[in-house]
Amino acid sequence: MAEVTTAEASEEAHATSLGLSNEKLAMWTLLGSECLFFGALISAYLIYYTNYNGQPEISPALFDIPFTSVSTFVLLMSSLGMVLALSAIQRGDDRGFRIWILATAIMGSVFLSGQIYEFTVFVNEGMRLDTSPFTSSFYVMTGFHGIHVTVGVLMLITLWARSMTGKLTSEHSDVVENIGLYWHFVDIVWIVIFTAVYLVPYEQVGA
Amino acid sequence: MSDADDLEHADHPDSSQYIVIGIILAVFTAIEVAISFAAVPGEIAVPALIILTVLKFLLVVMWFMHLRFDSGWFRRLFVFGLGVALAIYAATISLMLYAGAATQA
Amino acid sequence: MITASRSEAAGHRSAARRRWAAWTVLLGLLMAGCGTRELPQSALNPAGPVARAQDELWDLVFWIAVGVFILVQGLILFAVFRFRDRGGDEIPKQVAGNTKLELMWTIIPALILVGIAVPTVQTIFELAQEPGEEALDVRVIGKQYWWGFEYLDEDQQGVITANELHIPTGRPVFLRMQALSATQPDPGFDAAPEIGQGVSNGVIHSFWVPRLAGKQDVVPGHTRTLTIQADEPGLYPGQCAEFCGLSHARMRFDVIAHEPAEFDQWIADQAEPAEAAEDGLAAEGEELFQSQQCIACHAIDGYEAAAGTAAEVRIGPNLTHFASRRTFAGGVFDVNDEAQLKAWLANPQAVKAGSQMPNLGLTDDQIDALTAYLYTLE
Amino acid sequence: MNAVPAESPRSSLKILQRPKAETGLWSWITTTDHKKIGVMYFLATMVFFVIAGVEALLLRIQLAVPENDFLSPDVYNQLYTMHGITMVFFVGIPLGASFFNYIMPLQIGARDVAFPRLNAFSFWVFCAAGIFMYSGVLLGGLPNGGWFNYAPLSTTVGPDVSGYTVGGGSAELGTQVHMGRMLLYSIGLQIAGIATLASAINFIVTILNLRAPGMTLMRMPIFVWMTLVVAFLLLFAIPVIGIALWQLMFDVRFGANFFNPAAGGDPVLWQHMFWLFGHPEVYILILPAFGIISEIIPTFSRKPIFGYTAMVFAGVAIGFLGWGVWAHHMFAVGMGPVANTAFALTTMFIAVPTGVKIFNWIGTMWGGKLRLTTAMLFAVGAVAMFTIGGLSGVTHSVVPSNYQQTDSYYVVAHFHYVLFGGLVFGALGGVYYWYPKVTGRLMNETLGRTNFWTLMLGFNLTFGLMHFVGLWGMPRRIDTYAAGFGWDLLNLIITVGAFIIAGSVLLLIINMASSLRRGQIAGDDPWDARTIEWMTSSPPAHYNFKEVPQISARDELWHRKHAVSEQGDYVRVPAGGAGTVVIHDPDTDIHMPDPSFYPALAAVGMPIMGWALFTSGTGMIVLLAVGCVITVGALFAWAFEPMAEEGH
Incomplete structure (x- = not known):
């Protein structure tokens, strides 16, 4: 593989053995690792989702699927916004980039607000972190995902701000691409969580 | 092991393709929600939901994250992590649920 | 540029002697280990069929391990002594590997392991079987x-x-x-x-x-x-x-x-309920046992406590036949050692850290009475 | 990670001026040089090694005679727990990291790692984790649930549920003390995990992407291969324990029910999660030593490594199989015969690639010309001692006999043969081998040999005898034992052995310290070695190589020093053959990353967020916010700081 890079190129810091960017390689490595983070959380949920600690009324029956479907849809569409933003900045279309990156950040924020609202409703119905293994694993899993979304939104807003002050141009599209990878990953984790937690007819398989 | 063919920023899809993918994702999600509401028996609903989820997952990873177009190294790194996660957690879940679970006499 | 010291052969030889001495001591201890069959808590000293099945497997694997140990350490020692640098300019043959040899030391260990695996799996399943009605x-x-x-x-x-x-x-x-x-x-x-x-x-x-x-x-x-x-x-x-x-x-x-x-x-003896203490110090102790918190945690068959019947009072050990036992407090103290029993009643945590028995602040007289009572529970 | 190159070095977010110091304290705190970071990792590791060693000595004094009351049970439990945690997380992992940091970039011909500031960040976060962990000395005690910290002893119950002993009769105080200690464990290890994960990603990218031209994967030294395998193991193992610790933290601090059987949680889940991480961790600890041994033995045998490809694949195979054996730590938990059989078989199978490595090392020595320097003694000693640990490992895989061995001193003996006999001996070989490269001076060989033989003696006395007391029925983790079980004399000898080890470690420290000034000047290549780190000066300049070497073979340096004669034999090329021609003026032509304050600053916020959980209400929120602002602020500033100032 190293043969593709020339000897003189290796003198430059950015030329690499694989011909790939360090940052992007690191991002994919991190995402490989993140699979194990979320895998552990989802596994704990799958092990405990029928375990109600003697309070069967606090169960997945509380989930408001229409509501969550809407916020899931918003998060899914934010991924579309992200690719459109990337494609805009790669074309050098700064205005398009700003529109789409801001839209993505807003959609992410809508999802987060939905999650906070959902948590509030649940807590009011008596579903607390310490109610049962089911609730513990639900909150810790979705909360951990929520933290990831928050970090993503912060990065997106930063990108938008940098672009507004003219400090982010098509030269830096690789930064946008890497943050985009992170954003899409957070989205695919939710695709899995949405099915595993909300959609699977637990009352049929739960027995 | 030559990666001369792994060129970065290979042909990425253009915006119209992204929008098509976005629409497909939305439709799949709608089908999923419909299945969940339409009281489909579990033995059909669960496999259907899993298949749709996997398809959505692949669409995002392959197109939005460009794994289909990018260097094989990215794919290897991600699939490696994903594979290890699937294997060990599947084993853990089955051990937790079936091996030495409450052996109440 | 070779500046590392390479001789000091005498030093090496005395070092080697020390190494041998160390191994001799270890071997001696190993022999002693095999000879020590009277150890009361030794897994190598089985006294029933379950432990024996486990010990037989141990023996098998142990001797295989000893064989491999002698082979590997022998090869290392041989290589170290035989192929020492003794001066001269010639460059050793640059051998990159040997496929046949490498296959051999991949396959042979695998076969040995299969040999160990078969009796292992058999014994796992044998030991997992529940005994029949006679148990x-x-x-x-x-x-x-x-x-x-x-x-x-x-x-x-x-x-x-x-x-x-x-x-x-x-x-x-x-x-x-x-x-x-x-x-x-x-x-x-x-x-x-x-x-x-x-x-x-x-x-x-x-x-x-x-x-x-x-x-x-x-x-x-x-x-x-x-x-x-x-x-x-x-x-x-x-x-x-x-x-x-x-x-x-x-x-x-x-x-x-x-x-x-x-x-x-x-x-039959154990199935008997406790008898009421006759009189004197023991009766006083019996009184104390019921009036203090003792009875709230320790059942004595034949007595009822405010907390419930003996069958319900089950926090601490059942003391119905306390005096018939060898030890108390987790098998660490001698029941017949009166001083120890008194020290325990006076302050359980002082003699056994983290014990869940509370320190009731008993006086010496109370402790004497309780002790006398406990010794009537045969 | 995604540094946006700023146009102006005076961006508005720039609170601190770019550090300039090249010597002195600040040059170390702000450095991004992988070599300086490697040295700091090593020194920090030595500090923790001494701390954990002293803890071990205290434990051994307590166990020297039966019914001893030198340590209270509470102190004993804290010490044995911290001995384990410190040795695994603050000695084993960073010791590997120190070698990876210093040696790996040199061996692949890189100027630095891929992310120099992330590297500094890893180190400072690791230090922050250590400080946080040991802050328990001032905060009501250190973790005391064992390094494995099994629930529910670690969560809802605690070792002193009524607080009669620790809380002085107050269950509330007892619970509070317990919670604090468990928070130290869970958060301390999570912080350490962040450091480890960051450096794992860094090493993977460095090895994949920053190799010198011509350095294909199959030309990389075995040490670099083992670095890669370890980095992948860390990459996947750290998240598992990270989530388990995260869940433990919620159980302990916020009343979640992951592991609480009273509320429906299952304590066995913790065991699975812990060992899912814990077993790969064993290979994380031992594979760096395998890499070091694989560098030392060829050099001092004057032969290439025997079966390079097999060595690489055996290492990769060990890494892979390491994921399928975790439940062999849980044979006595009661998983049933089917699960136990499955894990027994995978465990036995892992002995095969391990055996391949051992035989290949012997094959490397076979027919060579062995120079028994101290480094070589340690490497060969490590092979010999690791073999014993490997064999006792096979005895563990025999499940029925494992029921007798598990949780006894036999296991303690086993893993010390693996980790002390393998890792410590191997790493000390590495210290003697690379010390001249790092400092420019050789270590004293006479002291070194004494160091080796005393360590060999003390080590075998200590851990060899533990096999016997274990088989004779002595369980682990007991703070005292009664006389009459036949353990008394052996325990006394074991304690003597432990002090011999301590004396030997003292010799090592004396040797390292005194050789720094008085050691013989080493030169570039004192051992007549084979790999390219010996082509540059000792110590290397901050840019490593004046000219990055073009690689055309494994053992590149050896091939540069030798030519093939007409008879087909290798003959030595006269001195100077290895010389490189300087084309560039390194001081102006090679761009190296500048130092930075932010990695160290970002680390400062993390323990503050951890300590926040010791408080509650407003205090907790304020501390959390302070820690968060420091860390996130430093990360932002770092992201907008260019890798190197313009015009440098």
Whole structure:
């Protein structure tokens, strides 16, 4: 593989053995690792989702699927916004980039607000972190995902701000691409969580 | 092991393709929600939901994250992590649920 | 540019002698180890079929390991002595590998391991089999930091003891083990604290009587099983083998094997309720036992306490036949050592860290009376 | 990670001026040089090694005689727990990291790692984790549930549920003390995990992407291969324990029910999660030593490594199989015969690639010309001692006999043969081998040999005898034992052995310290070695190589020093053959990353967020916010700080 890079190129810091960017390689490595983070959380949920600690009324029956479907849809569409933003900045279309990156950040924020609202409703119905293994694993899993979304939104807003002050141009599209990878990953984790937690007819398989 | 063919920023899809993918994702999600509401028996609903989820997952990873177009190294790194996660957690879940679970006499 | 020192051959030779001396000492100890068959808690000294099956596998693997050990260390030593740099300019042959050799030392170890795997798997399944009807059924309770034993067979119900498990020889004993909260009453075997029933807030212990069987962890929320059996009458000490807190080291017990007839007699004795103390100091102690908090945790069959009947008062060990036992407080103190018993009653945590028995602030007179009473519980 | 190159070095977010110091304290705190970071990792590791060693000595004094009361049970439990945690997380992992940091970039011909500031960040976060962990000395005690910290002893119950002993009769105080200690464990290890994960990603990218031209994967030294395998193991193992610790933290601090059987949780889940991480961790600890041994033995045998490809694949196979054996730590838990059989078989199978490595090392020595320097003695000693640990490992895989061995001193003996006999001996070989490269001076060989033989003696006395007490029925983690079980004399000898080890470690420290000034000047290539780190000066300049070498073979340096004669034999090329021609003026032509304050600053916020959980209400929120602002602020500033100032 190293043969593709020339000897003189290796003198430059950015030329690499694989011909790939360090940052992007690191991002994919991190995402490989993140699979194990979320895998552990989802596994704990799958092990405990029928375990109600003697309070069967606090169960997945509380989930408001229409509501969550809407916020899931918003998060899914934010991924579309992200690719459109990337494609805009790669074309050098700064205005398009700003529109789409801001839209993505807003959609992410809508999802987060939905999650906070959902948590509030649940807590009011008596579903607390310490109610049962089911609730513990639900909150810790979705909360951990929520933290990831928050970090993503912060990065997106930063990108938008940098672009507004003219400090982010098509030269830096690789930064946008890497943050985009992170954003899409957070989205695919939710695709899995949405099915595993909300959609699977637990009352049929739960027995 | 030559990666001369792994060129970065290979042909990425253009915006119209992204929008098509976005629409497909939305439709799949709608089908999923419909299945969940339409009281489909579990033995059909669960496999259907899993298949749709996997398809959505692949669409995002392959197109939005460009794994289909990018260097094989990215794919290897991600699939490696994903594979290890699937294997060990599947084993853990089955051990937790079936091996030495409450052996109440 | 070679600047590293390369000679000092004399130093090497004396170093080698030291190495040999070290190995000789180790080998001597190994011999001593094999000869020490009278060790009371040694896994190499099995006294029943379960431990023997485990020990036979150990012997097989141990000797294979010794063989491999001698081979590998021999090769290393040979290489070190034979291929030492003795000067000269010639460059050793640059051998990059040898496929045949490498295949050989991949395949041969794999075959040896298959040879070990076969009896291993057989024994795993043999030991996992539950014994038949003839087995004695005993429930084992693990609490911080003592063991309780409850006899479950129909004609033996109500026999409960602590820190010593009496068994008949020549008969399998089927143990059903539960880890329970140290501070809550034991709900009884059938109200079995499975995961999620709110009462099993104990910690993990591990039941280990090396001469009778290997370990079985006792996990809160699960009922674990183990079969043990003793060939000969005798005392087989055991110990908790999973870290369980401050007094993990002081969570011991004994298995005492009797001839069957003797065992039946023991059961009959234990089934008797306690008798009221006649008079004097012991009667005073009995009074104290019931008026102080003792009775709230320790059942004595034949008495009722405010907290409930003897069958319900199950936080601490059942003391109905306290004086008939060898040890108390997790098998670490001698029942017949009066001074120790008094020290224990005066301040349990001073003699056993983390003990759940509270310090009741008893006076010396009260302790004397309680001691006298406890010794009447035979 | 995604540094946006700023146009102006005076961006508005720039609170601190770019550090300039090249010597002195600040040059170390702000450095981004992988070599300086490697040295700091090593020194920090030595500090923790001494701390954990002293803890071990205290434990051994307590166990020297039966019924001893030198340590109270509470102190004993804290010490044995911290001995394990420190040795695994603050000695084993960073010791590997120190070698990876210093040696790996040199061996692949890189100027630095891929992310120099992330590297500094890893180190400072690791230090922050250590400080946080040991802050328990001032905060009511250190973790005391064992390094494995099994629930529910670690969560809802605690070792002193009524607080009679620790809380002085107050269950409330007892619970509070317990919670604090468990928070130290869970958060301390999570912080350490962040450091480890960051450096794992860094090493993977460095090895994949920054190799010198011509350095294909199959030309990389075995040490670099083992670095890669370890980095992948860390990459996948750290998240598992990270989530388990995260859940433990919620159980302990916020009343969640992951592992609480009273509320429906299952304590066995913790065991699975812990060992899912814990077993790969064993290979994380030992594979760096395998890599080091694979560098030392060829050099001092004057032969290439025997079966390079097999060595690489055996290492990769060990890494892979390491994921399928975790439940062999849980044979006595009661998983049932089917699960136990499955894990017994995978465990036995892992002995095969391990055996391949051992035989290949012997094959490397076979027919060579062995120079028994101290480094070589340690490497060969490590092979010999690791073999014993490997064999006792096979005895563990035999499940029925494992029921007797598990949780006894036999296991303690086993893993010390693996980790002390393998890792420590191997790493000390590495210290003697690379010390001249790092400092420019050789270590004293006479002291070194004494160091080796005393360590060999003390080590075998200590851990060899533990096999016997274990088989004779002595459980682990007991703070005292009664006389009459036949353990007394052996325990006394074991304690004597432990002090011999301590004396030997003292010799090592003396040797390292005194050789720094008085050691013989080493030169570039004192051992007549084979790999390219020996082509540059000792110590290397901050840019490593004046000219990055073009690689055309494994053992590149050896091939540069030798030519093939007409008879087909290798003959030595006269001195100077290895010389490189300087084309560039390194001081102006090679761009190296500048130092930075932010990595160290970002680390400062993390323990503050951890300590926040010791408080509650407003205090907790304020502390959390302060820690968060420091860390996130430093990360932002770092992201907008260019890798190197313009015009440098």
